[in-house]
Amino acid sequence: MTTQGSARERVLAAYEDLLINDGPRAATLGAVAATAGVSKGGLLYHFNSMEALTAGLVEKMRELATVDACIMSEDPDGCASYYVRTSIFGGTTFDRTVVAAMRLAQGEDSTVRAAFAEMHERWYKLILSDIKDPTVARAVMLLGDGLYYNAALFGLPTTPGQDAEAAGAVDVEALLRVVAQMRASVGQ
Known part of the structure; x- marks a missing residue:
């Protein structure tokens, strides 16, 4: 409590x-x-009601997503790097709200799924403004989404360095280098 x-x-x-x-x-x-x-x-x-409680959770998630999008748009390393770097479950208020809403989105609640679609579309537009190539922007989104999914479900640790893979951890710095390569491949 x-x-x-x-x-x-x-x-x-x-x-x-x-x-x-x-x-x-x-x-x-x-x-x-x-x-x-x-x-x-x-x-x-x-x-x-339960519907009002769910609406309150969705409202909270939207507010936190708006703040996150503002921070993302101003990140000096770019929106794509920000997305991947922050796609590790860190136990923040935003992370907890997203995971809770994900539990509801697995059911019949179209309101929660619509909120996720809006949030995802906003992130995609920010990444696209950074990367300029729709396919590469989508690949960055999938990379970040996969990181978040694995971290939230399996609790995979994140460790920089070459021993990360051997320990079953995710080397986020190595993935950020991949994002830089993807950005370079589209002429940025």
Whole structure:
């Protein structure tokens, strides 16, 4: 149970925790309230239904994605490098929100899938503005998505250096060199 932050923030964090650790079926209103340390009435004050709670999670993800896109657009190494470099699950608030929403996207919720599509399209446009080639931009997206998928599901460590592969880790610096090669291949 989290005791810091507003009740609304605690409810969203509890919902994320339950989605990540136990899945959507376990994330009932009662379980979310108990995990957040609020009464069910307190939860219903902020989110009057599961749909409203999911909408709150999607809104949070969109807000965090907007901040991320701003940071990405200003990265001195370029949007493509930023995308790959940050595609390692780091346990940030944004990471946790994305993974929780991914659990919901696996179900029937088209609202969550639509939010992911919007977020993905924004990232793609930023990478395309950096790389200038749609195929290479898509390859960068797939590289980053694969990193995130593996890190989120399997917890693969990231280690720079040649021993990374032998240890089963992902050498992000080596992948960033691949991104630089891809960028160079399109004349940048």
